Amino acid sequence: MPRLTPADATLILDHALGDPSVPAAAAHALLAALPFPSDPTPRLRRAVLLRRLAADPVSASALDTLHLLASLPASPSPSPSPIAAAHIAVAGFLAASAPDFDAAAAALFARPDGRVRRAVDEGGSRALASDDAVATVEQFEAAVGNSFSQVVLRGLWGDRDAAEERVRELLAAEWAGMGPSLLEVAAERIVGDVAVGTWRDADEATRAKFRVLAGEEKTREILVKLEESTSRVNPISTPEVSKVVDALKTSCAELHSVVEDPLPAAKAAADKVLATRINRTVNLNAEGGQPAACGTAGPSVLNERNNGPNKGAPPSLMDWNPTARTFQWEESPDPEGSEPALRRPHLPSPRRIPVSPLPAAENKNKRRRARKWCLLEEETLRKGVELYGSGNWKDILSNNPDVFIGRTPVDLKDKWRNMMRGIVRPPTTEKAADILLEALFSACQNLADEASSLPNEQKEFKLYRQHVDNLHQLAGDYDSVIICLGAKACSLPELANKLPLRTCRGVIAEFQLPSDTVEEYGNQSPSILSDAWMAFQGPRTVSIGSTWQWKSENYSSTVSDEEALTAKDELLPKASGVYPGISKWDFVHARAGIRAMPPLTTNGSLPLLGCLDEMVGKKSNCKFWLVGGLGARGLLYHGLVGKLTAKAAICCDENVIPSEFTCWKGIKPSQ
DNA sequence: TTAGGGTTAGCA
DNA sequence: TGCTAACCCTAA
Known part of the structure; x- marks a missing residue:
């Protein structure tokens, strides 16, 4: 019985542990029993x-x-x-x-x-x-x-x-993807496809060992092939060739005498370990010497010619393991096809068929579970499109990695497509005025149509878009002209320096909750009118206004960085006085506008209404009316002042309008 | 990398 | 069963 060397242990562990069909318990037993190699x-x-x-x-x-x-x-x-x-x-x-x-x-x-x-x-x-x-x-x-x-x-x-x-x-x-073990490589060399070459190069002593390992039948098969190949492959027999061949054989024999073939010893050691650790019911000593008792290495129980178990012999590492998954092995081809594979003793080829963890088709068709988009993702996508433009999905994604978790650029693109489906996109600033004007006209058109459906009522409504330099250009064509120009009313030459209006530029700052803030402004919570007003637009956006830049002539809605910073510094303390939570919000951008401020009276700051005939000068039958000075409160006053002015225009009577709205005419405009 | 058409899963 | 949102596939 050869003594188990560290090299033997390495071979056994290399072979057994690398085989997934070897159960974990057996692997643990081997690891416990054998010294683990220092250089595995x-x-x-x-x-x-x-x-x-x-x-x-x-x-x-x-x-x-x-x-x-x-x-x-x-x-x-x-x-x-x-x-x-x-x-x-x-x-x-x-x-x-x-x-x-x-x-x-x-x-x-x-x-x-x-x-x-x-x-x-x-x-x-x-x-x-x-x-x-x-x-x-x-x-x-x-x-x-x-x-x-x-x-x-x-x-x-x-x-x-x-x-x-x-x-x-x-x-x-x-x-x-695990490659063959050293033992499998050795077995392949001795009884596999390259066996003829191995045997040819072996001396008689080595062949004797091979014979034990391969079994008599396999040995005969290999020797027959060896003989055939020698006579076929070496038809040219010259003294030089014979000399080289002899030299090679000598060299191989010397090599084998120095390097002992590991297979027999390793196999014997493996048998011993398994027999003692795994199958203690088998009496190893009953059959005498282990190497001889192992018999041939190749034939498995199933492949035995007599189909009977190797009674009394210890189980071999090479024996069939009832728990092994043999589908991973590719059977050696039978080139002759003359003998049924089951009856032919052989070692399986160590080549493996690649086994994918999952069928390719299953991987390919694996679909991600659909995950609904949250409000923050939608809002961030909206802002991203504003910032980077539609189509720059990768930029939007890479600049919001903490929001778009698990999303791809294509996901963003698809989501935007869904969000835009059936929705009219918000107009650009340039187009907004046009759209609003057309909407206003449509509303008026609808009113005219409704009025026309009544008996004895015929209304016609037309929209003209025409630039005028002065009011008199309109005088010949209309009975009444109502001027609703806001702060720009003063740009008409007939009204310049005659209206007691003061311009006041106001900056409005927009804030948003940071993406990582979970708490939102309650949907039911109100907007706030205070020293600064706070208009909440959804749970994560708020507009805060406004600053006061009196007598400003800057009509641009664009706000410079410096102006925005100043406005932010001015508005935030006011806002935090009524809503301390504003400190958690991020400034996003600012926009601005000019408001036409009326004079302060004992009744407050009221809009300027009334007939302008005296101011414009009576050159025709056309009457001019003013609706102005609404300041920042157009939303509050527009219904009332519209109704009053319409009545007055139809009646051609300014007295229809309460004097509180017309008393401004007695006020001298400030310069 | 993106656009656009197609597919699928969940829901009413 | 039809609709919609989310996801997939492929060409450019």
């Missing part, structure tokens, strides 16, 4: 890690195992690689499921020393790096201190079963 084979290293991962697929320890696995040399894998997917799935689950998300996510994903970040970043493991992994790392880092993102990430990565599934997929891919 790559196959053995990989096998140990895979078995460790299989036993503990989703944990901090599994993350370590994955890092070690990634450090092993590997063949190119599909993208995304199973190990990258498994790694980020485990890391994501660990952070998402941690009681303290911030601490866990920071430890794993934060710059510069997060364990997972270092693994997937540049300079880390190429096997673990993928676009998805990098994006996920960024999302988790951004989610530290961001409760909204954490909720989303928990939803995406907090499923332990999903993480384990990624690890199982990795394990399946790794086992399928």
